[in-house]
Amino acid sequence: DQQVKQNSPSLSVQEGRISILNCDYTNSMFDYFLWYKKYPAEGPTFLISISSIKDKNEDGRFTVFLNKSAKHLSLHIVPSQPGDSAVYFCAAPIQGAQKLVFGQGTRLTINP
Amino acid sequence: DAGVIQSPRHEVTEMGQEVTLRCKPISGHNSLFWYRQTMMRGLELLIYFNNNVPIDDSGMPEDRFSAKMPNASFSTLKIQPSEPRDSAVYFCASSLRGGAGNTIYFGEGSWLTVV
Numbered sequence A: 001d002q003q004v005k006q007n008s009p010s011l012s013v014q015e016g017r018i019s020i021l022n023c024d025y026t027n028s029m030f031d032y033f034l035w036y037k038k039y040p041a042e043g044p045t046f047l048i049s050i051s052s053i054k055d056k057n058e059d060g061r062f063t064v065f066l067n068k069s070a071k072h073l074s075l076h077i078v079p080s081q082p083g084d085s086a087v088y089f090c091a092a093p094i095q096g097a098q099k100l101v102f103g104q105g106t107r108l109t110i111n112p
Numbered sequence B: 001d002a003g004v005i006q007s008p009r010h011e012v013t014e015m016g017q018e019v020t021l022r023c024k025p026i027s028g029h030n031s032l033f034w035y036r037q038t039m040m041r042g043l044e045l046l047i048y049f050n051n052n053v054p055i056d057d058s059g060m061p062e063d064r065f066s067a068k069m070p071n072a073s074f075s076t077l078k079i080q081p082s083e084p085r086d087s088a089v090y091f092c093a094s095s096l097r098g099g100a101g102n103t104i105y106f107g108e109g110s111w112l113t114v115v
Helices: none
Strands: A010-014 A019-025 A032-038 A045-051 A056-059 A062-067 A072-077 A086-093 A100-102 A106-111 B005-007 B010-013 B019-024 B031-038 B042-050 B053-056 B065-071 B074-079 B088-095 B110-114
Touching: A010 A019, A019 A032, A019 A086, A019 A106, A032 A062, A045 A056, A045 A062, A045 A072, A072 A086, A086 B042, A100 B042, B005 B088, B010 B019, B019 B088, B019 B110, B031 B074, B042 B065, B042 B074, B053 B065, B074 B088
Parallel strands: A010 A106, B010 B110
Antiparallel strands: A019 A072, A032 A045, A032 A086, A056 A062, A062 A072, A086 A100, A086 A106, B005 B019, B019 B074, B031 B042, B031 B088, B042 B053, B065 B074, B088 B110
C-alpha cells in the first residue's frame, strides 16, 4: 500500500530551466510533507517541507506547492543547476507516529 | 557536528552468512530508524525506536531480521541467515522526538550485497 507515490522515475531538465517534481498521496490525514534529496553514495538529506495548512512554501530556488483537493504536491526548482542532479523523495509522517513514508523517488538530471 | 554514523559502508557476503549493520545516531537524538532502499520499493521503514525501545517493527521483512538498541548511542540490524534478495542499501536515521517538522537525519548507508 503505497501511500506516497512518485510516478516519474526520472526527469531531465536543461540548466537554467525550471524543474518540477511531482508527488501524489492517498492518505488525506497527512498533515505535513517533506522533500529529501539524495546524492549517489550518500544518505537522503532534508530539503524543504510544507504543512497541510499552507499551499506554498518557498526557500530560495526551491518551492513546494500543495494541492490538498487533488492530494498532490510538487517541488519546483528554478533556475535548475547541475548540482541539483540527484534523486528526490517526497515523504509524509504517519499521523500520530514519527515514521516517514517515502515515495519511490525521482532521479533528476540537469543537463548543461 | 557528527552526523549519523553507519558501518560498514560496504559489505559483500555469501548467502547464509550472518550480517550485522551498526549505527551511531546523532548525539541527543532520542529516535532511531532503520530504512532499506531498493529499486523496486524505494525507501521503506523497517523498524524504529524511541528512547531505545522498539516502537514499530511492522516493516521488518521476516524473522531473519532483528534490530537492537542497547543504549542511546548504538543500534544494530542483524540478518541471519542472509539471502540474495536482502541485497540493498540500509540506512540508519535519527531524530529528536518533538523536534521541528518531523525531520529525520540519515546516515550514509550500508551497501549490502549477498551473493
